[in-house]
Amino acid sequence: xxxxxxxxxxxxxxxxxxxxxxxxxxxxxxxxxxxxxxxxxxxxxxxxxxxxxxxxxxxxxxxxxxxxxxxxxxxxxxxxxxxxxxxxxxxxxxxxxxxxxxxxxxxxxxxxxxxxxxxxxxxxxxxxxxxxxxxxxxxxxxxxxxxxxxxxxxxxxxxxxxxxxxxxxxxxxxxxxxxxxxxxxxxxxxxxxxxxxxxxxxxxxxxxxxxxxxxxxxxxxxxxxxxxxxxxxxxxxxxxxxxxxxxxxxxxxxxxxxxxxxxxxxxxxxxxxxxxxxxxxxxxxxxxxxxxxxxxxxxxxxxxxxxxxxxxxxxxxxxxxxxxxxxxxxxxxxxxxxxxxxxxxxxxxxxxxxxxxxxxxxxxxxxxxxxxxxxxxxxxxxxxxxxx
Amino acid sequence: xxxxxxxxxxxxxxxxxxxxxxxxxxxxxxxxxxxxxxxxxxxxxxxxxxxxxxxxxxxxxxxxxxxxxxxxxxxxxxxxxxxxxxxxxxxxxxxxxxxxxxxxxxxxxxxxxxxxxxxxxxxxxxxxxxxxxxxxxxxxxxxxxxxxxx
Amino acid sequence: xxxxxxxxxxxxxxxxxxxxxxxxxxxxxxxxxxxxxxxxxxxxxxxxxxxxxxxxxxxxxxxxxxxxxxxxxxxxxxxxxxxxxxxxxxxxxxxxxxxxxxxxxxxxxxxxxxxxxxxx
Numbered sequence: 204x205x206x207x208x209x210x211x212x213x214x215x216x217x218x219x220x221x222x223x224x225x226x227x228x229x230x231x232x233x234x235x236x237x238x239x240x241x242x243x244x245x246x247x248x249x250x251x252x253x254x255x256x257x258x259x260x261x262x263x264x265x266x267x268x269x270x271x272x273x274x275x276x277x278x279x280x281x282x283x284x285x286x287x288x289x290x291x292x293x294x295x296x297x298x299x300x301x302x303x304x305x306x307x308x309x310x311x312x313x314x315x316x317x318x319x320x321x322x323x324x325x326x327x328x329x330x331x332x333x334x335x336x337x338x339x340x341x342x343x344x345x346x347x348x349x350x351x352x353x354x355x356x357x358x359x360x361x362x363x364x365x366x367x368x369x370x371x372x373x374x375x376x377x378x379x380x381x382x383x384x385x386x387x388x389x390x391x392x393x394x395x396x397x398x399x400x401x402x403x404x405x406x407x408x409x410x411x412x413x414x415x416x417x418x419x420x421x422x423x424x425x426x427x428x429x430x431x432x433x434x435x436x437x438x439x440x441x442x443x444x445x446x447x448x449x450x451x452x453x454x455x456x457x458x459x460x461x462x463x464x465x466x467x468x469x470x471x472x473x474x475x476x477x478x479x480x481x482x483x484x485x486x487x488x489x490x491x492x493x494x495x496x497x498x499x500x501x502x503x504x505x506x507x508x509x510x511x512x513x514x515x516x517x518x519x520x521x522x523x524x525x526x527x528x529x530x531x532x533x534x535x536x537x538x539x540x541x542x543x544x545x546x547x548x549x550x551x552x553x554x555x556x557x558x559x560x561x562x563x564x565x566x567x568x569x570x571x572x573x574x575x576x577x578x579x580x581x582x583x584x585x586x587x588x589x590x591x
Numbered sequence: 592x593x594x595x596x597x598x599x600x601x602x603x604x605x606x607x608x609x610x611x612x613x614x615x616x617x618x619x620x621x622x623x624x625x626x627x628x629x630x631x632x633x634x635x636x637x638x639x640x641x642x643x644x645x646x647x648x649x650x651x652x653x654x655x656x657x658x659x660x661x662x663x664x665x666x667x668x669x670x671x672x673x674x675x676x677x678x679x680x681x682x683x684x685x686x687x688x689x690x691x692x693x694x695x696x697x698x699x700x701x702x703x704x705x706x707x708x709x710x711x712x713x714x715x716x717x718x719x720x721x722x723x724x725x726x727x728x729x730x731x732x733x734x735x736x737x738x739x740x741x
Numbered sequence: 742x743x744x745x746x747x748x749x750x751x752x753x754x755x756x757x758x759x760x761x762x763x764x765x766x767x768x769x770x771x772x773x774x775x776x777x778x779x780x781x782x783x784x785x786x787x788x789x790x791x792x793x794x795x796x797x798x799x800x801x802x803x804x805x806x807x808x809x810x811x812x813x814x815x816x817x818x819x820x821x822x823x824x825x826x827x828x829x830x831x832x833x834x835x836x837x838x839x840x841x842x843x844x845x846x847x848x849x850x851x852x853x854x855x856x857x858x859x860x861x
Contacts, residue, residue: 303622303623306620306621306622306623307620307622307722308620309619309724310619310620316620319620363618364617364618364619364620364621364724365598365601365618367620367621368594368597368598368601368621369594370620371597371620371621371622371623371721372592372593372594372597374623375592375623375719375721378623378719
């Protein structure tokens with residue numbers, strides 16, 4: 204009974220060690236009664252140092268947590284199409300390198316520092332989208348952490364090199380995680396490989412499957428019902444660069460459509476629409492060009508909200524804003540930092556989705572057009588030269 | 592490596608320059624370097640770290656910067672021998688100061704000064720190091736940190 | 742003039758402390774680059790003051806302090822070191838050092854520390 208009453212098991216104690224430094228040791232106190240003539244004459248206390256056992260357990264626990272993270276990623280890797288995973292890993296390695304090169308660039312004046320932040324933000328945001336679409340939570344977590352830090356820094360009135368230290372530390376985490384996932388992927392590929400044959404995917408439409416899953420997850424997270432059709436995304440043969448770029452753009456546009464475009468089932472019903480919204484992405488080629496369109500039957504682009512945001516940001520006066528026609532208003536959603544959504548989360552916010560899309564299409568030598576009717580639909584069409 | 596671990600070295604080098612050069616050193620945005628191509632200037636003062644942490648820390652600098660520092664310290668003899676001596680001393684000072692945070696289990700070696708970058712024995716090829724870029728009077732130098740907790 | 746011995750493996754630091762000592766009218770009777778030489782020289786010359794670096798090859802500063810205090814327990818040793826952890830500071834004093842200044846140090850830091858040691 205005395206044993207079970209004893210609370211002093213593995214008690215952390217501050218002890219001054221031989222070197223004169225205070226440290227925490229975990230001590231076990233054991234109590235034993237000493238009887239003399241059937242009476243308790245003394246209690247013997249023995250003290251033993253259990254620190255090593257405690258430290259070992261902490262280490263094992265930590266390693267267990269690391270394993271869990273690895274297992275989670277393993278799950279995602281197994282579910283994903285090997286080609287998509289390989290693309291992701293290749294892309295992410297490039298992104299990591301881009302971010303590092305940007306950090307390495309000399310910076311003297313304040314604008315140099317802010318430009319670095321913007322550049323890194325775009326890479327990180329792209330990474331977050333890619334990782335999210337493959338269910339790689341480990342990467343999403345690091346990316347979100349980075350976005351948070353970047354936003355804080357962007358808000359500072361003056362920047363110094365030292366401010367970027369947390370970014371470099373997170374970047375190292377990314378490098379390590381990318382390495383880990385690359386190794387895991389290879390081992391899996393090696394495992395299901397007999398006699399060195401290349402692994403053939405049994406999935407005939409990997410992009411369609413990935414995007415369907417992605418849309419499904421976002422719809423659920425945002426309480427929307429979406430009927431998704433995907434046409435031609437796996438058929439058109441493209442070089443890796445174009446394929447990657449268009450896929451990233453598709454992800455941005457699809458996310459916007461579910462989050463901003465399609466209304467909640469209740470709202471839709473109250474507007475005499477079917478509770479389930481429709482979302483369609485289509486890709487086709489014609490005359491050396493690739494066409495990709497994303498169309499939803501949602502709320503259309505809310506011109507009033509754009510007007511409001513422009514007023515809020517102090518960019519125009521009330522009169523100027525009232526005079527703007529729909530075409531001019533729509534052009535403004537391509538501005539960096541513009542978002543009509545108030546908070547940011549994994550799915551959106553921070554107002555950079557559309558400006559990335561616009562810039563990227565321009566970089567590809569292509570065109571982006573929008574057709575919309577308030578309350579009815581929105582359609583984005585991208586045309587890029589095929590040889591890009 | 593964690594942020595406050597690296598911060599110790601950043602603060603250390605700032606302190607060194609403020610004390611010895613009487614002015615602030617400009618710190619650039621830290622970045623990673625692959626150990627297959629380590630960051631290096633003309634001379635590198637390398638400190639080996641053992642004990643609870645294992646790896647190296649080095650201060651790498653062009654000859655011109657070191658010469659200037661020597662002159663500032665009042666040293667009349669700006670031979671290469673003294674230049675390499677000072678490079679080692681800078682590395683030693685920054686590493687020693689880091690023990691304020693890391694404690695005595697952060698064991699540092701005497702400095703080892705070489706031309707160019709540390710070789711494979713000191714920097715395992717498959718790893719990455721943190722580079723803290725510095726600039727003083729138009730000269731570019733760096734503190735490079737490459738160790739891990741054991 | 743009080744005498745001083747300077748112990749540090751860096752020639753640049755030895756020179757600097759030499760210049761500093763001469764400025765406050767101390768006679769530099771010896772310099773050493775490692776603990777072993779320092780103990781021998783101390784025995785030979787018995788300087789009034791010693792500055793001692795801790796990180797040195799062959800015999801480090803703490804061992805050297807022990808060696809010197811074995812010869813003369815009243816030896817006046819000022820540690821000049823970059824090692825900034827508390828434990829080291831305490832240990833140096835336990836071994837017999839009378840003072841401690843941290844690198845990087847200014848000339849003023851050095852002067853006041855040396856003067857203080859002389860006064861005791």
